[in-house]
Amino acid sequence: xxxxxxxxxxxxxxxxxxxxxxxxxxxxxxxxxxxxxxxxxxxxxxxxxxxxxxxxxxxxxxxxxxxxxx
Numbered sequence: 001x002x003x004x005x006x007x008x009x010x011x012x013x014x015x016x017x018x019x020x021x022x023x024x025x026x027x028x029x030x031x032x033x034x035x036x037x038x039x040x041x042x043x044x045x046x047x048x049x050x051x052x053x054x055x056x057x058x059x060x061x062x063x064x065x066x067x068x069x070x
Contacts, residue, residue, distance in 0.1 A: 037043075054062075
């Protein structure tokens, strides 16, 4: 069994191979970057915590399931 349809053209298979090669090259670049520093003084300062919005529908559903959202 072939990974391509029998009706796939050579150009389509070649385009897929090029796209896969580009993604692999990007993954290789990302994998070889240095790790971020673990030193306290090199960490960013104050960071704002993200907020989570709870819709009215989600709150009603949580109440029906006896969950408590705050």
